[in-house]
Amino acid sequence: MAKIKKKIRTIKVDADRCNGCRMCEVICSAYHSEPKWSSNNPARSRIQIIRHPLKDIWLPVFAGEYTPAECMGRDKYTIDGKEYEECAFCRASCPARDRFKEPDSGLPLKCDMCEGEDGPLCVEWCLNDVLTYEEREEEVEEELEQQQLDIGLESLVDKYGLDKIKETIARMSIKD
Ligand code: SF4
Ligand code: SF4
Numbered sequence: 001m002a003k004i005k006k007k008i009r010t011i012k013v014d015a016d017r018c019n020g021c022r023m024c025e026v027i028c029s030a031y032h033s034e035p036k037w038s039s040n041n042p043a044r045s046r047i048q049i050i051r052h053p054l055k056d057i058w059l060p061v062f063a064g065e066y067t068p069a070e071c072m073g074r075d076k077y078t079i080d081g082k083e084y085e086e087c088a089f090c091r092a093s094c095p096a097r098d099r100f101k102e103p104d105s106g107l108p109l110k111c112d113m114c115e116g117e118d119g120p121l122c123v124e125w126c127l128n129d130v131l132t133y134e135e136r137e138e139e140v141e142e143e144l145e146q147q148q149l150d151i152g153l154e155s156l157v158d159k160y161g162l163d164k165i166k167e168t169i170a171r172m173s174i175k176d
Pocket of ligand 2: 027028045046047062063110111112113114120121122123
């Protein structure tokens with residue numbers, strides 16, 4: 001099977017340094033507003049801070065993949081004596097909660113690493129050095145890439161229907 005090179009982009013999170021200032025949420029939501037920089041609503045941010053000031057908990061979590069169905073079981077973590085809420089570490093946009101959904105349309109949000117910029121803006125604007133950006137190259141099998149694309153498209157078709165997806169792609173092509 002043919003192998004292709006894939007760029008892996010990672011943001012390392014040193015959660016112990018986070019003080020919950022939420023600058024990352026502000027900059028991400030402003031960057032992703034339409035038009036860009038026109039508004040700021042942290043509910044639209046692709047990074048969200050789990051905050052429990054009384055328990056001294058500040059945990060940055062990035063929006064990951066959309067999932068059409070909620071899990072049958074839930075995870076609950078206790079770390080260093082601090083108990084985190086159920087699903088606190090999960091990155092999915094999921095039917096079980098409002099996190100990582102566009103507040104007006106309910107469409108799933110996913111971190112795109114600020115595609116088109118020199119680097120992730122949340123990393124640049126976090127003044128406490130919580131977030132560190134890294135890039136590396138890995139060889140992956142071409143078929144695996146195609147499978148991932150198929151899974152992603154199937155989940156969108158399940159949720160929005162084929163016609164809506166076609167309309168959206170047509171709209172995006174016109175913009176390009
Ligand atoms: S900007 Fe940095 S310190 Fe502030 S909430 Fe985000 S990750 Fe935490
Ligand atoms: S990398 Fe960009 S899109 Fe992802 S959470 Fe940070 S600011 Fe938002």
